[in-house]
Amino acid sequence: MFELLETTQSLQDFVEKIADCEWLALDTEFLREKTYYSKLCLVQIEAEGHRACIDPLSIDDLTPLYDLLKNPDIIKVLHAAHQDLEIFNNLLGQVPAPIFDTQIAAAVLGLGDQMGYARLIEKMLNVTLPKTQTRTDWSKRPLKSAQLEYAIDDVRYLAKIYPKMHEQLVSKDRLKWLDKDFERVENPQTYAIHARERWKKVRGNQVLKRPQLAVLRELAEWREKLAEKTNRPRKWILSDDILLDISRQQPSNKNELMDIRGLSSERVEKNHAIWLKLIQTGSHCKEADMPELPRSKKPTPAQNTLIDMLMLVLQIQAKKHGITPMVIASRKQIANMVQSGDSTLSDDWRGAMVNEPFADIIAGKKILRVIDRKVELDTP
Numbered sequence: 001m002f003e004l005l006e007t008t009q010s011l012q013d014f015v016e017k018i019a020d021c022e023w024l025a026l027d028t029e030f031l032r033e034k035t036y037y038s039k040l041c042l043v044q045i046e047a048e049g050h051r052a053c054i055d056p057l058s059i060d061d062l063t064p065l066y067d068l069l070k071n072p073d074i075i076k077v078l079h080a081a082h083q084d085l086e087i088f089n090n091l092l093g094q095v096p097a098p099i100f101d102t103q104i105a106a107a108v109l110g111l112g113d114q115m116g117y118a119r120l121i122e123k124m125l126n127v128t129l130p131k132t133q134t135r136t137d138w139s140k141r142p143l144k145s146a147q148l149e150y151a152i153d154d155v156r157y158l159a160k161i162y163p164k165m166h167e168q169l170v171s172k173d174r175l176k177w178l179d180k181d182f183e184r185v186e187n188p189q190t191y192a193i194h195a196r197e198r199w200k201k202v203r204g205n206q207v208l209k210r211p212q213l214a215v216l217r218e219l220a221e222w223r224e225k226l227a228e229k230t231n232r233p234r235k236w237i238l239s240d241d242i243l244l245d246i247s248r249q250q251p252s253n254k255n256e257l258m259d260i261r262g263l264s265s266e267r268v269e270k271n272h273a274i275w276l277k278l279i280q281t282g283s284h285c286k287e288a289d290m291p292e293l294p295r296s297k298k299p300t301p302a303q304n305t306l307i308d309m310l311m312l313v314l315q316i317q318a319k320k321h322g323i324t325p326m327v328i329a330s331r332k333q334i335a336n337m338v339q340s341g342d343s344t345l346s347d348d349w350r351g352a353m354v355n356e357p358f359a360d361i362i363a364g365k366k367i368l369r370v371i372d373r374k375v376e377l378d379t380p
Helices: 008-018 062-071 083-091 101-107 117-123 145-156 158-169 174-185 195-201 210-228 239-250 253-258 267-281 301-321 332-339 349-363
Strands: 003-006 025-030 039-048 050-054 073-079 098-103 367-371 374-378
Touching: 003 008, 008 039, 008 050, 008 062, 008 301, 025 083, 025 101, 025 145, 025 158, 039 158, 050 145, 050 195, 062 083, 073 158, 083 174, 083 210, 098 101, 098 174, 101 117, 145 158, 158 174, 174 349, 195 210, 195 301, 210 239, 210 267, 239 267, 253 267, 301 332, 301 349, 301 367, 301 374
Parallel strands: 003 050, 025 073, 073 098
Antiparallel strands: 025 039, 039 050, 367 374
């Protein structure tokens, strides 16, 4: 059973019932196909046996909900929390900390890397969740009972697995391992918009040279700011392909802009003066200030040998703790570490697991030895 809350009073009544809870399960349904910011369409909460679907499109004043989420004494339990927290950070002006992300916790418990919610529920509770509403339009009203049942399942079972996961983390002495991951999730900078850096995410940018990247940086920043201001998807303003073509060709007048494939005469007429100015700004960028994509170099044969050894160490440590090796680090991360001349992977639980054996292998204090047909760390 659950409540459907469509008025401020019903929301207030529900919040009062769970106001003293130590933790709550939280999820959202939203749309983003036609907007820059995600449109919040539904909020699902369970706490102390009370469940509710909160309709933000019907409720005039969501203050009771916001006050609940801002309460620092209540742990908010979510799965793959990034998008949900991004929405609340925009609405509340802060991340509703403290957070417990069951996807991150699943990795620490050795259940799998980047595990989806349905798979996690099936693995922990042997419950198969329906997938019938995955393509639903959550902005349409009224919501059907099947949609609401589908939505409430996201917190119904989240509330069941959280105590289990917490107990397992405590018993394995791994609860503190999550601290730095959760600190990153709770940091508002994680969700900050860096318009000046948006060029790095334009698909296909690796084909451009540095002077062309300087133009792309100006155009991508303009697009990002306009998308945010007008709350429209970036691609509705200019697609990545068009950004690349303008940056590559660097038109010097309106007629040359007209020749860019995919640009309508109406759009060029409206924006040509802005675009030409941005092209000029980027093309006059000093070489020292030009953006540059990191170019990965192939490891040397000696580096590859060390990378292979460290990957074996990684697998040994992962198996020792019952964790998937990819959760700790990828081969690319190990390669970057070796090529940089470092021996430290990270300063979180992943690093705590492998930093010392990595350093010992590199310094020759430890070796890899085959014992009983198994590769193990050993002293020379």
